[in-house]
Amino acid sequence: MSQTMIIRLLKTSIVLGLCLIVTGHTLIVSSYFTVNHGIKGIIIAAACIAVGVLLSLPTKIYLTVLLMEAEKRYLKNHKSTHSK
Template identity: 85%
Template sequence: MSQIIIIRLLKISIVLGLCLIVTGHALIVSSYFTRQHGINGIIIAAACIAIGVLLSLPTKIYLTILLMEAEKRYLKAHSHKHK
């Protein structure tokens, strides 16, 4: 796969992960949901948060590494021009 496709998939994964985290938090805070579903509702909300964290954190690390590599190439290219 090309790097552009990988970055798009990672960005989608980040957005999906953040949406799951916000959804899980909203479900826990919602008194109606926890009253309606009891302990199973809390487990569902916690699972949403856990899956959201799993989706969002590794992709952020990978994108940070890609940005650091791009910055190295940029600085290397511009340091040769100024000499």
Template identity: 50%
Template sequence: MPKVSTLTLLKVIIVFGVLLIIGGHTLLVTDSFRDYFGIYSFMIGAVCIAVGLIMSLPTKIYLTILLMRNEGKDTKY
């Protein structure tokens, strides 16, 4: 089994989170989905958006901290 770095895993989680946000928005604006599921379509769309936000925000913060840490090591005064 190939070893996956933490950075690659976090990037995949960010992309999956953004895709969930886009998918949740698409579910909310699609009329046929709303007609089929009724009020539950709003719940499903909102859950997709919420999970996408949860997955994408903390990883961005971690990647920013990691980038700042690496920039501090590269800078020599």
């Protein structure tokens, strides 16, 4: 799999994770959902938040590492062109 495809997949994972976090928060805040479903509703909302965090955080770390490597390569190339 190419690096562009991996980055696109990770960005999609981040967006999906953030959507799940917002959905879980909305479900917990809405009194209609928690009153009708009781403790199971709270568990469902908490599960949405947990899956959202699992999807979003590791991908952010990976993308940060990729960006740091790209910046390091850029600075190395930029420094070598100006030193000549």
